[in-house]
Amino acid sequence: MATDPHQMSDDLVLELPSDVRSIEHAVQYVIGRCPRCSEEARRLNLNLRVGLTEALSNAMLYGNHRDPSKRVLLEIAFLQECIEARVTDQGNGFDPASVPDPTTPENLMRPCGRGLFLMRKLMDEVKYNDLGNQVTLVLKLEAGGLEGGVQA
Amino acid sequence: MGFRVLQNGEVTLVEVEGQLIVGNRQELKQQVLDRLEKGDRKFVIDFANTGYIDSSGLGVLVSLSKKIREQGGELRLASLNEDLRTLFELTKLDTLFRIADTKDKALEGF
Numbered sequence: 001m002a003t004d005p006h007q008m009s010d011d012l013v014l015e016l017p018s019d020v021r022s023i024e025h026a027v028q029y030v031i032g033r034c035p036r037c038s039e040e041a042r043r044l045n046l047n048l049r050v051g052l053t054e055a056l057s058n059a060m061l062y063g064n065h066r067d068p069s070k071r072v073l074l075e076i077a078f079l080q081e082c083i084e085a086r087v088t089d090q091g092n093g094f095d096p097a098s099v100p101d102p103t104t105p106e107n108l109m110r111p112c113g114r115g116l117f118l119m120r121k122l123m124d125e126v127k128y129n130d131l132g133n134q135v136t137l138v139l140k141l142e143a144g145g146l147e148g149g150v151q152a
Numbered sequence: 153m154g155f156r157v158l159q160n161g162e163v164t165l166v167e168v169e170g171q172l173i174v175g176n177r178q179e180l181k182q183q184v185l186d187r188l189e190k191g192d193r194k195f196v197i198d199f200a201n202t203g204y205i206d207s208s209g210l211g212v213l214v215s216l217s218k219k220i221r222e223q224g225g226e227l228r229l230a231s232l233n234e235d236l237r238t239l240f241e242l243t244k245l246d247t248l249f250r251i252a253d254t255k256d257k258a259l260e261g262f
Contacts, residue, residue, distance in 0.1 A: 020174045046235045053206050057174050103244040109218055111211035114243050118207055121242050 012076040018064040018089075020057060027052045030076055034083065040141055047122040048083060051137045054115035055087040063089030063133055082124070085137045093132030155180055157187070163194045163262050165255065168202045172209035181212050184227075185219065193225030194262050198255045200231035210245060217249065226250070230258035 012033055016022050030052060031044050056072060064070035070090040077084040102113040120126050125138035154176075156167040164187050172180060184195060197213070199205070205213075217227045230252045232240065240246040252258035 024171065024173065024175070042235075046238065049204065050206070050239070053173070053204075057206065057208065061174070108244060108248060109214060111215040112207075114207035114210055118239065118242065 010075045011078045012074075014074040014076075016056065016060075016072045016074060018060045018066050018068060018070050018072060020060055020066075023053055023056045023060070026056065026074060030074070030085075033076075033078075035078055036141060043139060043141070048085075048139050051119050051123040051126075051139065052085060052087075054119050055085070055135050055137060058115055058135075059087050059089035059091075059133075062094065063091035065091065081142075082138050082140045085139075086134060087137075088134040091133050093129075095132055096128050155183055157183055160196075160259060163196055163259055164192045165259075166195065166197045168197060168199055170202065171204045171206075172199075172202060172212070173204065173206045174208035177208050177212040180209075181216060184216050188220060188223060188225070193220070193223060195220060195225065195227045196230055196255065196258045196262070197227065198230045198258070199233070199236060200255065202231075202233075202236065205236055205239060210239065210243060214245065214248065226262075228252060228258045228262065230255045 012030060014026055014029070016026055027049055031048060034040070034044055052074075056074065059072045060066060064072065073088040075086040096116060099113055099116050100107050102108070102110060102117050107113065119135075119137065123137045124140045125136070127136045128134065154169050156169065158165045158167070164184075166180070166184065168180065187195070195216075213227070213229070220227045228250045231254055232251060237246070237251075240249070240251065250258075
């Protein structure tokens with residue numbers, strides 16, 4: 001898989017098949033490798049789990065369209081003040097601004113469209129590249145006394 | 153990770169073990185739809201032993217609720233832990249479902 005010119009100082013790099021069954025193990029592996037997991041338990045178990053799971057799911061389902069020949073790259077940097085995760089698929093990208101708010105009354109009964117919304121709610125930063133096939137998630141650690149995390 | 157389907161009087165009770173995620177949501181959907189097809193109308197899904205529900209899992213619950221309502225039935229949810237309840241509140245799905253603290257409370261008066 002081609003690397004991005006914007007380098008991350010990765011502590012962990014996983015290349016995953018476009019198989020949603022691999023998501024749970026990959027996310028659990030990342031959370032288990034976090035050096036400060038005991039201090040940040042809830043922010044990892046809820047916020048980071050949701051962020052990673054939804055980003056990987058979107059990459060496999062909508063980016064790579066489950067194509068077994070395509071891979072998803074997951075890069076993680078455990079920094080002093082935050083965890084940065086980047087997920088890259090081999091699809092054609094999409095416009096994240098085109099995804100409607102799933103909480104409005106007209107969208108509440110729709111079965112899809114909540115993944116990106118949850119990522120934005122539970123991570124401190126969600127940034128897409130111009131093509132839309134790579135998302136970078138940032139979860140700040142020890143952020144402003146947010147004991148339970150939740151609202152990033 | 154799996155599902156257990158039980159009958160409690162008129163109510164079909166589904167227990168979700170582990171997670172409800174993109175990898176197993178179709179299995180839950182099919183099990184509930186099979187019961188709906190056979191005439192069951194009252195459903196409780198119990199999450200007492202569920203650690204995580206992703207957006208696909210939430211979507212399946214929305215889809216099932218809609219189908220059950222269309223048949224004149226009701227889907228109730230029970231035993232969401234604090235994290236799961238947070239996901240329902242963030243997505244405002246707590247306004248769509250009747251959510252009980254326990255399975256027994258969900259079954260009361262159903």
